[in-house]
Amino acid sequence: xxxxxxxxxxxxxxxxxxxxxxxxxxxxxxxxxxxxxxxxxxxxxxxxxxxxxxxxxxxxxxxxxxxxxxxxxxxxxxxxxxxxxxxxxxxxxxxxxxxxxxxxxxxxxxxxxxxxxxxxxxxxxxxxxxxxxxxxxxxxxxxxxxxxxxxxxxxxxxxxxxxxxxxxxxxxxxxxxxxxxxxxxxxxxxxxxxxxxxxxxxxxxxxxxxxx
Numbered sequence: 001x002x003x004x005x006x007x008x009x010x011x012x013x014x015x016x017x018x019x020x021x022x023x024x025x026x027x028x029x030x031x032x033x034x035x036x037x038x039x040x041x042x043x044x045x046x047x048x049x050x051x052x053x054x055x056x057x058x059x060x061x062x063x064x065x066x067x068x069x070x071x072x073x074x075x076x077x078x079x080x081x082x083x084x085x086x087x088x089x090x091x092x093x094x095x096x097x098x099x100x101x102x103x104x105x106x107x108x109x110x111x112x113x114x115x116x117x118x119x120x121x122x123x124x125x126x127x128x129x130x131x132x133x134x135x136x137x138x139x140x141x142x143x144x145x146x147x148x149x150x151x152x153x154x155x156x157x158x159x160x161x162x163x164x165x166x167x168x169x170x171x172x173x174x175x176x177x178x179x180x181x182x183x184x185x186x187x188x189x190x191x192x193x194x195x196x197x198x199x200x201x202x203x204x205x206x207x208x209x210x211x212x
Contacts, residue, residue, distance in 0.1 A: 016100035020046035023076070023094040025053075025109035030197035031082050031090065033115040042077040043107065045070045045096035053078045053094045057085040057113065070096070087113050114197035118144035121172070121191040123206035129187065130211045134180050139189055140173035141204065142166070147193035154190070155182040155210065166193065184210055 023045035031039045045051050049070050056063040062085050066078040082090070090113050093106040121143035129137055143149050143166040151174055153160045160179055166172040172191075179187070187210045190203040 019102040020049055020096040020098050020104040022105045022107040023051055023096045025092050025094050025107050027109060028111050031113040032198040036083050036115050037081050038079045039082040040077060040079045041092050043094060044074045045076055046098055047072050047074045049096040049098050051076045051094050051096050055080055055082060055090060055092050058089045061086060082113060085113055087115055117199040118147055118193040118195050118201040120202045120204035121149055121193045122204050123189050123191050126208050128209045128211050129179055134212055135178050137177045137179050138175040141191060142170045143172055143193035144195055145170045147195050150192050152190045153179060154188050158182050182210055184212060
Protein backbone atom coordinates (compact mmCIF):
# COMPACT_ATOMS: atom_id res chain seq x y z
CA UNK A 1 0.00 0.00 0.00
CA UNK A 2 1.33 3.41 -0.99
CA UNK A 3 -0.26 5.32 1.92
CA UNK A 4 -1.37 8.32 -0.15
CA UNK A 5 -3.89 10.60 1.63
CA UNK A 6 -6.38 12.69 -0.28
CA UNK A 7 -6.99 16.40 0.30
CA UNK A 8 -9.90 17.12 2.59
CA UNK A 9 -13.15 18.42 1.15
CA UNK A 10 -15.66 20.54 3.01
CA UNK A 11 -18.99 22.22 2.42
CA UNK A 12 -20.71 24.82 4.57
CA UNK A 13 -24.46 24.89 4.92
CA UNK A 14 -26.85 27.30 6.56
CA UNK A 15 -29.62 25.99 8.73
CA UNK A 16 -32.65 28.30 8.86
CA UNK A 17 -35.60 27.10 10.88
CA UNK A 18 -36.78 30.52 12.04
CA UNK A 19 -40.08 31.64 10.53
CA UNK A 20 -40.42 35.27 9.40
CA UNK A 21 -42.40 37.66 11.56
CA UNK A 22 -46.03 38.11 10.54
CA UNK A 23 -46.40 40.59 7.67
CA UNK A 24 -47.95 43.99 8.21
CA UNK A 25 -51.06 44.71 6.12
CA UNK A 26 -51.57 48.43 5.60
CA UNK A 27 -54.89 50.08 6.41
CA UNK A 28 -56.96 50.47 3.23
CA UNK A 29 -59.92 52.49 2.03
CA UNK A 30 -63.25 50.86 1.32
CA UNK A 31 -63.31 48.71 -1.80
CA UNK A 32 -65.81 50.47 -4.06
CA UNK A 33 -67.51 49.73 -7.37
CA UNK A 34 -64.76 51.38 -9.39
CA UNK A 35 -61.98 49.30 -7.85
CA UNK A 36 -63.69 46.04 -6.96
CA UNK A 37 -62.34 44.06 -9.92
CA UNK A 38 -58.75 44.94 -9.06
CA UNK A 39 -58.62 45.78 -5.36
CA UNK A 40 -55.07 46.52 -4.20
CA UNK A 41 -53.62 45.74 -0.79
CA UNK A 42 -50.10 46.42 0.44
CA UNK A 43 -47.83 46.08 3.42
CA UNK A 44 -44.41 44.94 4.56
CA UNK A 45 -42.87 41.52 5.19
CA UNK A 46 -39.45 39.91 5.36
CA UNK A 47 -37.36 41.12 2.42
CA UNK A 48 -37.67 38.95 -0.70
CA UNK A 49 -40.19 36.62 0.93
CA UNK A 50 -43.22 35.19 -0.84
CA UNK A 51 -46.36 36.83 0.51
CA UNK A 52 -49.66 34.94 0.27
CA UNK A 53 -52.74 37.10 0.76
CA UNK A 54 -56.33 36.08 1.47
CA UNK A 55 -59.29 38.48 1.44
CA UNK A 56 -62.52 37.29 3.06
CA UNK A 57 -65.98 38.72 3.69
CA UNK A 58 -67.93 38.51 6.94
CA UNK A 59 -67.97 34.99 8.35
CA UNK A 60 -65.45 33.88 5.71
CA UNK A 61 -68.36 33.00 3.46
CA UNK A 62 -66.29 33.90 0.40
CA UNK A 63 -62.58 34.51 -0.05
CA UNK A 64 -60.11 35.36 -2.78
CA UNK A 65 -56.36 34.89 -2.75
CA UNK A 66 -53.30 36.39 -4.32
CA UNK A 67 -49.54 36.01 -4.06
CA UNK A 68 -46.58 38.29 -4.62
CA UNK A 69 -42.95 38.74 -3.61
CA UNK A 70 -41.72 41.38 -1.21
CA UNK A 71 -38.99 43.60 -2.56
CA UNK A 72 -35.54 44.04 -1.05
CA UNK A 73 -37.01 46.34 1.58
CA UNK A 74 -39.94 44.04 2.31
CA UNK A 75 -42.62 46.14 0.62
CA UNK A 76 -45.34 44.21 -1.17
CA UNK A 77 -48.53 44.94 -3.12
CA UNK A 78 -51.10 42.55 -4.53
CA UNK A 79 -54.33 43.06 -6.47
CA UNK A 80 -57.31 40.70 -6.36
CA UNK A 81 -60.77 40.54 -7.92
CA UNK A 82 -63.06 41.15 -4.94
CA UNK A 83 -66.31 41.15 -6.92
CA UNK A 84 -67.31 37.78 -5.47
CA UNK A 85 -67.18 38.99 -1.87
CA UNK A 86 -70.26 40.26 -0.07
CA UNK A 87 -70.53 43.97 0.67
CA UNK A 88 -69.76 44.79 4.28
CA UNK A 89 -66.77 44.04 6.52
CA UNK A 90 -63.80 42.32 4.90
CA UNK A 91 -60.59 40.95 6.37
CA UNK A 92 -57.19 40.75 4.68
CA UNK A 93 -54.62 38.27 5.99
CA UNK A 94 -51.06 37.76 4.76
CA UNK A 95 -48.35 35.20 5.48
CA UNK A 96 -44.68 35.37 4.46
CA UNK A 97 -42.57 32.39 3.38
CA UNK A 98 -38.80 32.88 3.35
CA UNK A 99 -36.25 31.36 0.98
CA UNK A 100 -35.75 28.41 3.34
CA UNK A 101 -39.47 27.59 3.21
CA UNK A 102 -40.39 28.80 6.70
CA UNK A 103 -43.85 30.37 6.85
CA UNK A 104 -44.90 33.10 9.25
CA UNK A 105 -48.08 33.47 11.18
CA UNK A 106 -50.68 35.69 9.53
CA UNK A 107 -50.84 39.45 9.77
CA UNK A 108 -54.33 40.88 9.35
CA UNK A 109 -56.18 44.09 8.60
CA UNK A 110 -59.91 44.77 8.48
CA UNK A 111 -61.84 47.13 6.26
CA UNK A 112 -65.00 47.27 4.18
CA UNK A 113 -66.38 46.57 0.75
CA UNK A 114 -69.06 49.03 -0.37
CA UNK A 115 -70.08 48.91 -4.02
CA UNK A 116 -73.62 50.26 -3.65
CA UNK A 117 -74.07 53.73 -5.13
CA UNK A 118 -76.21 56.23 -3.20
CA UNK A 119 -79.69 57.11 -4.41
CA UNK A 120 -79.92 60.19 -6.60
CA UNK A 121 -80.10 63.35 -4.49
CA UNK A 122 -83.19 65.52 -4.44
CA UNK A 123 -82.96 69.16 -5.48
CA UNK A 124 -85.53 71.42 -3.87
CA UNK A 125 -87.83 73.58 -5.99
CA UNK A 126 -86.32 77.05 -6.24
CA UNK A 127 -87.67 80.51 -7.00
CA UNK A 128 -87.15 82.17 -10.36
CA UNK A 129 -83.65 83.59 -10.70
CA UNK A 130 -84.04 87.36 -10.96
CA UNK A 131 -81.97 90.50 -10.82
CA UNK A 132 -81.71 90.24 -7.05
CA UNK A 133 -80.51 86.64 -6.89
CA UNK A 134 -78.63 86.03 -10.14
CA UNK A 135 -75.27 87.02 -8.63
CA UNK A 136 -75.63 84.94 -5.47
CA UNK A 137 -78.08 82.07 -5.93
CA UNK A 138 -78.73 79.31 -3.39
CA UNK A 139 -79.88 75.73 -3.88
CA UNK A 140 -80.65 72.93 -1.44
CA UNK A 141 -81.85 69.36 -1.22
CA UNK A 142 -81.21 65.97 0.36
CA UNK A 143 -78.71 63.18 -0.32
CA UNK A 144 -77.10 60.23 1.46
CA UNK A 145 -75.87 61.35 4.87
CA UNK A 146 -72.30 62.70 4.81
CA UNK A 147 -72.00 62.30 1.04
CA UNK A 148 -70.14 64.77 -1.15
CA UNK A 149 -72.72 66.51 -3.35
CA UNK A 150 -71.63 67.92 -6.73
CA UNK A 151 -74.00 70.48 -8.20
CA UNK A 152 -74.21 71.70 -11.80
CA UNK A 153 -76.44 74.54 -13.00
CA UNK A 154 -76.87 74.56 -16.76
CA UNK A 155 -78.68 76.59 -19.42
CA UNK A 156 -78.02 73.84 -21.98
CA UNK A 157 -74.75 75.35 -23.16
CA UNK A 158 -72.94 76.93 -20.23
CA UNK A 159 -72.58 75.53 -16.72
CA UNK A 160 -71.76 76.66 -13.21
CA UNK A 161 -70.52 74.01 -10.79
CA UNK A 162 -69.87 73.69 -7.08
CA UNK A 163 -69.81 71.05 -4.37
CA UNK A 164 -70.68 70.64 -0.73
CA UNK A 165 -71.10 67.94 1.91
CA UNK A 166 -74.44 66.64 3.10
CA UNK A 167 -74.82 66.68 6.87
CA UNK A 168 -75.54 63.69 9.09
CA UNK A 169 -79.22 63.89 8.16
CA UNK A 170 -78.51 64.16 4.44
CA UNK A 171 -79.42 67.83 4.09
CA UNK A 172 -77.26 69.89 1.73
CA UNK A 173 -77.21 73.48 0.55
CA UNK A 174 -74.99 75.78 -1.48
CA UNK A 175 -75.07 79.53 -1.76
CA UNK A 176 -73.32 82.40 -3.48
CA UNK A 177 -73.48 80.97 -7.01
CA UNK A 178 -73.01 83.62 -9.69
CA UNK A 179 -75.29 82.64 -12.56
CA UNK A 180 -75.00 85.88 -14.50
CA UNK A 181 -73.07 84.11 -17.26
CA UNK A 182 -75.92 81.71 -18.03
CA UNK A 183 -78.52 82.48 -20.69
CA UNK A 184 -81.97 83.78 -19.82
CA UNK A 185 -84.63 81.09 -19.88
CA UNK A 186 -84.84 77.55 -18.59
CA UNK A 187 -82.06 76.26 -16.33
CA UNK A 188 -81.52 72.82 -14.85
CA UNK A 189 -79.89 72.10 -11.53
CA UNK A 190 -78.43 68.58 -11.26
CA UNK A 191 -76.80 66.98 -8.23
CA UNK A 192 -74.86 63.76 -7.72
CA UNK A 193 -73.82 62.24 -4.40
CA UNK A 194 -70.53 60.42 -3.78
CA UNK A 195 -70.40 58.32 -0.61
CA UNK A 196 -67.40 57.87 1.67
CA UNK A 197 -66.40 54.73 -0.28
CA UNK A 198 -66.24 56.69 -3.55
CA UNK A 199 -69.44 55.39 -5.19
CA UNK A 200 -71.31 58.05 -7.17
CA UNK A 201 -75.08 58.21 -7.58
CA UNK A 202 -77.12 59.01 -10.65
CA UNK A 203 -78.09 62.67 -10.91
CA UNK A 204 -81.15 64.21 -9.33
CA UNK A 205 -82.46 67.26 -11.16
CA UNK A 206 -84.74 70.26 -10.79
CA UNK A 207 -85.70 72.80 -13.45
CA UNK A 208 -86.45 76.48 -13.09
CA UNK A 209 -86.31 79.83 -14.83
CA UNK A 210 -83.67 82.51 -15.14
CA UNK A 211 -85.41 85.81 -15.82
CA UNK A 212 -82.38 88.01 -16.44
